[in-house]
Amino acid sequence: MQRYFIYLAYDGTAYHGWQIQPNGASVQEHLMKALATLLRREVEVVGAGRTDAGVHASLMVAHFDSEVPLDPAFMTDKLNRLLPPDISVYRLRPVKSDAHARFDAIARTYKYYVTTAKLPFNRQYRCRLFQTPDFGLMNEAAQTLFDYTDFTSFSKLHTDVKTNNCKIMHAEWTQQDELTWVFTIQADRFLRNMVRAIVGTLLEVGRGKLTVEGFRRVIEQKDRCRAGTSVPGNALFLVDVAYPEELFHPSSP
DSSP: OEEEEEEEEEOGGGSSOSSOBTTBOOHHHHHHHHHHHHHTSOOOOEESSOOOTTOEEEEEEEEEEESSOOOHHHHHHHHHHHSOTTEEEEEEEEEOTTOOTTTTOOEEEEEEEEESSOOGGGTTTOEEOSSOOOHHHHHHHHHGGGGOSBOGGGSOTTOOOSOOBOOEEEEEEEEOSSSEEEEEEEESOOOTTHHHHHHHHHHHHHTTSSOHHHHHHHHHHTOGGGSOOOOOGGGEEEEEEEOOGGGBOTTOO
């Protein structure tokens, strides 16, 4: 049995998230069906994490097992022919038999895009702000995230995780163009709804409704009700998942 990591991207607009849902389309379901068609058997696919409804990924990683060795380039081409236009496979990489797309990831990176203008062609991928917040103050508040590991205040309630601890490695707002800003955040793991809750609370700082110290207190109170409203999922992208190199076979491209 050979395990493969599959690298893919998707526009999440039409999906109820990555994970299979009983009453809605999911990215995982489409990928499993395409693999089952090619391998002529049911295939279990495990993703690096869950993205919520409407959230996009410019790079998601998942793993699956094959009973026979596969040609990565051939499989990539065939999968892209079977998958819908809003899901694209970049490549397959053979990995060690116990490599795990979720548990072996050492870092994940998300980007959240906001715009201060009405942009018809970007409306599915940007969060519209009706006033320009103080991004400098928001960056000052974002720096306090490095002082903490327990992010209960930014987690969706009643999740099944054992711990709300995460190690944040990067958190910064940068200006992409005259109208667009992007918040980039990297951590070893993320809680459900965490990025959207952090962005929503940072925007309260940028609008003058919350001080930097107030933002710090929100984290310390470990209470989701103290944090700001979660921003919409349509402007959120998973952009990278990193793994230790020893998971991959030496001959893997």
